[in-house]
Amino acid sequence: MTTDKKIEKKNNRIGESRSPLQDAMREFRRNKIAVGGMIFVIFVIFVAVFAPVFSPYDFAQQNLRNNRAKPMEGYDITESYAAEKCHWYDTPMEWGCTTFIAGSDALGRDLWSRIIYGTRISLSIALAASSVSLVIGLIYGTVSGYAGGNVDNLMMRLVDFLYGIPLLPIIILMTVYFNAVSRQGSDSPIVTALIKLDNSAGGLLFVFIAIGALNWLGMARLARGQVLSYKEKEFVEAARALGAGNGHVIFKHLIPNVLGPLLIAESMAIPGYIFLEAALSFIGLGVSPPTPSWGAMINEGYSGLRSNPHLVMFPGIALSTLTLAFNFMGDGLRDAFDTRLRGRN
Amino acid sequence: MSDKKPLLRLENLTKHFPITKGVIVQKQVGAVQAVDNISFEIYRGETLGLVGESGCGKSTTGRAILQLHEPTSGKVFYDGVDLTEASNAEMREMRRNIQIIFQDPYASLNPRMTVGSIIAEPLEIHNIGTAAERQERVKELLELVSLNPFFINRYPHEFSGGQRQRIGVARALALQPDFIVCDEPISALDVSIQAQVVNLLEELQDEFGLTYLFIAHDLSMVRHISDRVAVMYLGKIVELAPRDAVYENPLHPYTQALLSAVPVPDPVVERKRKRVILEGDVPSPSNPPSGCRFHTRCPIAEDICSQEPPIWREAEEEHWVACHLVK
Numbered sequence: 001m002t003t004d005k006k007i008e009k010k011n012n013r014i015g016e017s018r019s020p021l022q023d024a025m026r027e028f029r030r031n032k033i034a035v036g037g038m039i040f041v042i043f044v045i046f047v048a049v050f051a052p053v054f055s056p057y058d059f060a061q062q063n064l065r066n067n068r069a070k071p072m073e074g075y076d077i078t079e080s081y082a083a084e085k086c087h088w089y090d091t092p093m094e095w096g097c098t099t100f101i102a103g104s105d106a107l108g109r110d111l112w113s114r115i116i117y118g119t120r121i122s123l124s125i126a127l128a129a130s131s132v133s134l135v136i137g138l139i140y141g142t143v144s145g146y147a148g149g150n151v152d153n154l155m156m157r158l159v160d161f162l163y164g165i166p167l168l169p170i171i172i173l174m175t176v177y178f179n180a181v182s183r184q185g186s187d188s189p190i191v192t193a194l195i196k197l198d199n200s201a202g203g204l205l206f207v208f209i210a211i212g213a214l215n216w217l218g219m220a221r222l223a224r225g226q227v228l229s230y231k232e233k234e235f236v237e238a239a240r241a242l243g244a245g246n247g248h249v250i251f252k253h254l255i256p257n258v259l260g261p262l263l264i265a266e267s268m269a270i271p272g273y274i275f276l277e278a279a280l281s282f283i284g285l286g287v288s289p290p291t292p293s294w295g296a297m298i299n300e301g302y303s304g305l306r307s308n309p310h311l312v313m314f315p316g317i318a319l320s321t322l323t324l325a326f327n328f329m330g331d332g333l334r335d336a337f338d339t340r341l342r343g344r345n
Numbered sequence: 346m347s348d349k350k351p352l353l354r355l356e357n358l359t360k361h362f363p364i365t366k367g368v369i370v371q372k373q374v375g376a377v378q379a380v381d382n383i384s385f386e387i388y389r390g391e392t393l394g395l396v397g398e399s400g401c402g403k404s405t406t407g408r409a410i411l412q413l414h415e416p417t418s419g420k421v422f423y424d425g426v427d428l429t430e431a432s433n434a435e436m437r438e439m440r441r442n443i444q445i446i447f448q449d450p451y452a453s454l455n456p457r458m459t460v461g462s463i464i465a466e467p468l469e470i471h472n473i474g475t476a477a478e479r480q481e482r483v484k485e486l487l488e489l490v491s492l493n494p495f496f497i498n499r500y501p502h503e504f505s506g507g508q509r510q511r512i513g514v515a516r517a518l519a520l521q522p523d524f525i526v527c528d529e530p531i532s533a534l535d536v537s538i539q540a541q542v543v544n545l546l547e548e549l550q551d552e553f554g555l556t557y558l559f560i561a562h563d564l565s566m567v568r569h570i571s572d573r574v575a576v577m578y579l580g581k582i583v584e585l586a587p588r589d590a591v592y593e594n595p596l597h598p599y600t601q602a603l604l605s606a607v608p609v610p611d612p613v614v615e616r617k618r619k620r621v622i623l624e625g626d627v628p629s630p631s632n633p634p635s636g637c638r639f640h641t642r643c644p645i646a647e648d649i650c651s652q653e654p655p656i657w658r659e660a661e662e663e664h665w666v667a668c669h670l671v672k
Contacts, residue, residue, distance in 0.1 A: 017498055020456060150371075234453035239517065241411050242467040243440040252466075256457045 011251040027336040034332020040325040048119040056088045056097050056114035060290040063108035064181045071103040073308050103310045106299060111311065115318050116294040121204070122274045122322060129211040130266045136212070137219025138255070138262060144220070145227030146250060156224065159217050171210045175285050178206070198318075203288030207277050215269060222265055226258040260337055268330035271323035278319055294319045351422075352524060352556050353410065358383050358419035360402075360409045364631060377631045379405040379517040381580040382419070384657070387524075392550065392557040394571030394588070396564060396603070398627055402580040403560045404448075407526040411445055412436060419546055423524070439660070444517040448529040450509035454501040460487075461497035463511050467519040480560060486515040490545060507538035514545065524556045531566060539563075543570055565609050568592055576600045579638045580630055582657075586664040596666045637669065645670060 010155040028034060047054050057063075066075055074100040086097035144155040182195045198205035232238065236253050244252075278295030280286035282302075287293040294315040301311025361376035362456040380402040387393045395403050408414045410421055412428055421428040423439060431439060447453035454463055464486055465479045474482065484494035490511040501509055511529060517525055527546065531539040543566060549555060561567050567574060568588060575585040576599065584597040595601045609615045623642045628634050634641045640650035647670065655667045 019459075020502070050532075135352075234447045234449055235455040237413055238445070238447060238453050238513075239466065239470075240413055241440060241443075241445045242470050242472050242520070243437040248470060252458075253455055257455070311461075 018227040031332040033328050037325040037328030045330040048123050051116050057110040057113045059114045059117035059292040067108040069100040069104040102314045118292045120293045125277040126270045132212040133215040136216040138223050139221040141223025145224035207286050230257050235243050264334045271326045350389050352389040353387040354422040356420040359417045361417045378580050383582045391572040394567035394574040395560045397577035401577045406564050407528045441520045442522050444522040445526040446517050446530045464515050490515045527559045584666045590664050596671045597668050
């Protein structure tokens with residue numbers, strides 16, 4: 001009886017196993033900086049979701065008597081105004097209703113609130129751009145690599161062609177065109193629908209299109225390369241010998257193997273997306289006011305840099321810490337999943 | 346052992362890989378003649394060893410039998426059915442009977458799948474049994490190849506080369522095939538592990554009456570496991586005979602050269618032994634020599650060898666050879 005139990009215990013231990021994912025997570029946890037980056041990213045996601053809780057005012061709330069206030073400067077407001085507009089009224093944080101934590105901008109909007117709401121813009125860009133480029137790139141690259149031959153040739157030449165087009169002028173033209181049309185109205189239902197969509201997204205639609213159009217190309221190339229190498233592997237041949245069809249090979253064997261490197265490439269690309277959105281907003285091609293994009297906020301504060309540096313400094317700090325955190329996290333993920341870099345095992 | 350009923354028959358099987366040139370419009374400028382016009386039979390229950398140098402077309406032959414490479418021409422009859430003419434659905438059914446074990450145990454198992462799902466894959470593809478039944482079958486198969494059934498949830502990277510190869514064997518056995526192509530199943534393993542896998546294959550053959558095409562370049566291992574042996578050179582079979590006939594009385598000069606390269610584990614004999622050393626390299630299979638393909642390196646070649654391809658004939662009883670000079 002006791003030996004039976006011993007054997008059973010031993011066998012249960014033999015049955016224990018670590019998947020490649022578990023291995024990678026263990027490796028990731030060892031990397032302190034990457035874990036720090038990830039914690040910060042999770043924190044920012046939390047802040048974005050509960051933005052009204054973290055900010056005293058709405059991002060669009062103007063208070064023209066208190067424009068260009070310095071950080072921690074007191075408000076000149078009435079009690080009834082605070083009671084009506086301030087999220088923090090009647091809470092332990094009530095002092096925030098009468099103090100500009102990070103100052104205010106030219107229209108007297110609370111900069112702290114705008115920065116908090118700005119996390120939503122940056123993160124939605126990160127999420128939308130990375131998932132769109134991942135899905136399109138994965139499908140396009142897998143089809144191209146798996147089909148091979150002339151189909152592959154044609155599809156990849158299209159990617160090369162799109163790579164060669166400078167996208168910035170096209171985005172400028174598109175934005176200018178749609179802005180002009182939206183003032184006049186258009187007969188075309190497609191254009192009208194696009195304008196509506198853009199307005200409801202706070203002017204983010206073209207930023208999405210621009211970033212998506214730019215980045216699926218790289219993902220498609222990566223996916224194609226991975227598929228090309230995996231489809232020649234013997235385990236794929238073994239599946240064929242067992243009678244597996246194309247669908248089985250693609251979904252059971254290729255995509256699980258290709259997805260890892262692609263996800264890591266995406267996590268490394270996210271800082272770029274966030275930065276590109278900020279850059280587009282900075283040059284006036286991104287979001288439309290009053291959407292609180294960090295890039296747009298830097299642009300607004302930039303003209304008064306000497307007298308009111310805080311208008312540039314705070315959004316700048318937010319932007320750089322978030323991109324840095326994503327960078328550290330991406331580096332950590334890459335190191336954790338790339339077994340070749342794993343020194344010990 | 347064999348009851349002389351052919352299970353598999355190859356007729357003039359040819360596989361040429363095209364060499365193309367051009368970026369947009371590709372035109373064929375040549376072909377690698379990996380397998381050229383070979384014919385042989387494998388009897389039910391026997392092991393046919395297929396030996397030859399690297400790149401002589403051994404593996405391509407195995408893959409062409411399984412239709413993993415579509416043959417350029419020629420026919421493959423399995424149990425009377427022509428596999429080259431079979432429709433996709435027919436071929437899918439046939440694959441239950443014909444399986445393959447691969448050379449590289451590190452590349453032949455998907456690193457993202459557990460051992461259980463790897464071995465259950467053939468059952469899944471052919472819709473055999475419920476998930477619970479498959480699990481049971483996987484455990485049986487693991488035991489059959491002397492692995493602990495508790496390994497079912499482990500991943501391939503947690504195993505050694507020999508264990509991985511046994512997982513590959515279990516996967517090949519899952520559909521209870523009659524015929525297995527063993528594509529150099531032991532070449533990637535340590536010598537100490539090779540015997541394990543070979544003995545396992547032999548045991549399984551006795552138990553299930555399997556038929557093997559055993560591809561290898563290790564001559565002593567082939568001698569150990571095979572009933573008959575075929576020798577390949579540059580896409581052609583040059584000699585095919587029962588094992589002892591090949592090893593004791595090789596007729597083709599290439600076979601003689603191959604065998605003389607095997608060291609004899611006796612220093613006295615080894616010192617006196619005369620080796621046939623082949624000059625030069627294997628010619629390119631995209632531009633094979635005229636006549637007998639071996640004449641460029643053959644120690645006894647005559648004029649006729651470069652002019653006419655030799656005829657495949659039965660020189661002695663059951664001893665087939667393709668050479669002008671064998672009487």
